[in-house]
Amino acid sequence: MKKLLGLLILAFILISATISTVAPAPFHSIEGTWELQSFYNYDDGVNISDTVPTSDGYRQVKMYYNGKIMWSRHAPKDSLDWFGYGTYKITADSLIERLEYGSAPMMSALDTLRVFRFELELTEDTYSQISYDEEGNRTFSENYKRID
Incomplete structure (x- = not known):
């Protein structure tokens, strides 16, 4: 009886150790520098209807980095300066x-x-930030490539 109890305890320990070492799939880090490559438009809230590359000079x-975001935009046809600074948070499927x-x-x-x-x-090397309407339907996205 003691041997059976000992084997059951050993089996339980081994199974517990195996289960506890299985980690959830990690998601990639957004930390780094990214450049806008294109935009997607969604006409039905699900499927991409149009891909628009950035224009020359844009x-x-x-x-x-470390919970902070800074962005800037240069558009040759726009005389206004555009930049912003703040904080960010990501989850596996959202960016705030x-x-x-x-x-x-x-x-x-x-x-x-x-x-x-x-x-x-x-x-690892790309990301899309997808805007959606109040009903949760995708409207458009900005698509970035990692440059550093």
Whole structure:
């Protein structure tokens, strides 16, 4: 009886150790520097209806580090400066940016909205921040490539 009890306890310990060492699949880090490559439009809230590459000379760069975000945009046909700074948080499938300050045009926009919530598709070298409407349907996305 003692041997059977000992074997059961040993089996329980081995099974418990195996179960506790199985970790959930990790998701990639968004920390780093990213450059905008294109936009997707969704016409039905699910499927991509159009891909729009960035125009010549247009650059938008985002930097994520230690819970902070900074981004800037240069558009040759736009005389306004666009940049912003704030904090961010990600989960396996969402990105939340909370902007604290930015350029004058951005501060005008921030009067109405400071927290930006996106669906997130993140790989090691790319990510898409997908905007959605109040019903949860995808509307458009910004698609980035890691540059550092």
